[in-house]
Amino acid sequence: MRVTIIGAGYVGLTTGACLSELGHDVICVDIDKERIARLKAGVFPFREAGLDEIMIRNMACRRLRFSDHLASAVRGRDIVMVAVGTPKGVRGEADLAFVRQAAQSFAPFLSPRTVVTLKSTVAVGTAREVREIIAEERGALDFWVTSNPEFLREGSAVSDFLTPDRIVIGADDRDAGERLIKLYRPLLDRGVPLVETGTADAELIKYAANAFLALKIGFTNDVADLCEVTEGDINSVAKGIGLDPRIGTAFLKPGPGYGGSCFPKDTEAFAWIGRALNAPQPLIEALIARNDYRKRHIAERVLKEIAGISGAQVAVLGAAFKANTDDVRESAALQIVPALQKANVGVKMFDPWASGNAAPLLPSATWAEDPYDAAQGADLLLILTEWEMFRSLDPARLAEALRRPVVFDCRNLFDPEQMALYGFRYVSLGRANVPRERRWRSNPLPNNRQKAASPST
Numbered sequence: 001m002r003v004t005i006i007g008a009g010y011v012g013l014t015t016g017a018c019l020s021e022l023g024h025d026v027i028c029v030d031i032d033k034e035r036i037a038r039l040k041a042g043v044f045p046f047r048e049a050g051l052d053e054i055m056i057r058n059m060a061c062r063r064l065r066f067s068d069h070l071a072s073a074v075r076g077r078d079i080v081m082v083a084v085g086t087p088k089g090v091r092g093e094a095d096l097a098f099v100r101q102a103a104q105s106f107a108p109f110l111s112p113r114t115v116v117t118l119k120s121t122v123a124v125g126t127a128r129e130v131r132e133i134i135a136e137e138r139g140a141l142d143f144w145v146t147s148n149p150e151f152l153r154e155g156s157a158v159s160d161f162l163t164p165d166r167i168v169i170g171a172d173d174r175d176a177g178e179r180l181i182k183l184y185r186p187l188l189d190r191g192v193p194l195v196e197t198g199t200a201d202a203e204l205i206k207y208a209a210n211a212f213l214a215l216k217i218g219f220t221n222d223v224a225d226l227c228e229v230t231e232g233d234i235n236s237v238a239k240g241i242g243l244d245p246r247i248g249t250a251f252l253k254p255g256p257g258y259g260g261s262c263f264p265k266d267t268e269a270f271a272w273i274g275r276a277l278n279a280p281q282p283l284i285e286a287l288i289a290r291n292d293y294r295k296r297h298i299a300e301r302v303l304k305e306i307a308g309i310s311g312a313q314v315a316v317l318g319a320a321f322k323a324n325t326d327d328v329r330e331s332a333a334l335q336i337v338p339a340l341q342k343a344n345v346g347v348k349m350f351d352p353w354a355s356g357n358a359a360p361l362l363p364s365a366t367w368a369e370d371p372y373d374a375a376q377g378a379d380l381l382l383i384l385t386e387w388e389m390f391r392s393l394d395p396a397r398l399a400e401a402l403r404r405p406v407v408f409d410c411r412n413l414f415d416p417e418q419m420a421l422y423g424f425r426y427v428s429l430g431r432a433n434v435p436r437e438r439r440w441r442s443n444p445l446p447n448n449r450q451k452a453a454s455p456s457t
Ligand SMILES: NC(=O)c1ccc[n+]([C@@H]2O[C@H](COP(=O)([O-])OP(=O)(O)OC[C@H]3O[C@@H](n4cnc5c(N)ncnc54)[C@H](O)[C@@H]3O)[C@@H](O)[C@H]2O)c1
Pocket: 006, 007, 008, 009, 010, 011, 012, 029, 030, 031, 032, 035, 083, 084, 085, 086, 098, 101, 102, 105, 119, 120, 121, 122, 150, 151, 152, 153, 154, 261, 262
């Protein structure tokens, strides 16, 4: 099929490359002319495992092309897919300005019977609004607007796209839905489940999925806090609940609060939709506040660990919002590092991929060559991203480099008992910081037995 993708960002490029890999003829368009020129020259704007190879292969056989000439890229195509950004608006809503602008700009060039589909994450009702926008520009209703939300994760975008858990197709018209089913036929034939529904449901599925996943993380973080005061282990608790298939083991890892380009903005947009339509979402409202608090609280805990040290230095490992990406949007580092610096703490950082994107946003931080260089002379080592290379760091070298052997690990990369053997004060999330044999032997809840025994109760 002939497919044009509007917006050559994370989602647009991954989708374009993967659809060309499935055999479709794909043109990616972007308003950023420089980006298109670089893409044509084989210079890719971000790092994503496996994407370069697919792009290079499909560019070579011209199944994947790039263009900044909208008219020729849109005329005569079977599907025009919108994958532009939908950032957070001033009241938390998804700002749909890019979607509206894109629709206005390509509308005059749409051929009759083209199916427009929204890949971007958009508010409920946007497909219908886009249909009106295009109709105003064209003066004819010889096209369809559908919804096809995307569930890929950064860091595993290619495999998520090519082996998805499900494909959601939202169409208010059967023929339009059939066109999208044909697009995904190679994946559907491999047994990928299909959810066919109306456009509004498809739009809501995307937000509800992200809100639910974010809730799992927020809940895990709260349970981790409880594990800390009961000298427990969040890993065991998460496994113990997650093996119930109704709960599932995924997304039960504690951390410094979820970040990235999606969960923070999408939970806010979901809550906003609830407020706007008078169907409030108090669970998600609480989650948003709690996640924000979590990042502030981690900074407070770090400051407590180094209280009283004048000219304190902290080594921060990890600027990306998660491992295997160079994306720093809403990463924990962007909130925690400035909070440390505000308290006059010096920060030296390291990230294997994301330092280039983070450095302009954290101008007062200095950057290290490697993790040991970051740790050199620091009073505390703070781990914010779960990079595999951090997991295999040598504790003996770290102990030697640090001025004080304190590690605050927000990704639980090390075994607490091992770290104790190396002489570290090792703080991780949701795990006891004391060896098992020195943990409580009695009920940690205060005064239970006294209360039960008291004649007045
Ligand atoms: N990043 C993810 O992991 C992910 C996953 C699923 C869904 N989404 C959703 O997909 C959408 C895109 O996200 P992204 O991370 O790819 O964004 P992005 O910022 O990486 O890319 C958006 C691209 O659209 C281009 N653009 C903006 N207006 C345009 C126009 N009028 N015409 C042509 N190009 C235009 C921009 O120049 C940019 O290159 C968002 O709605 C996001 O919520 C993102």
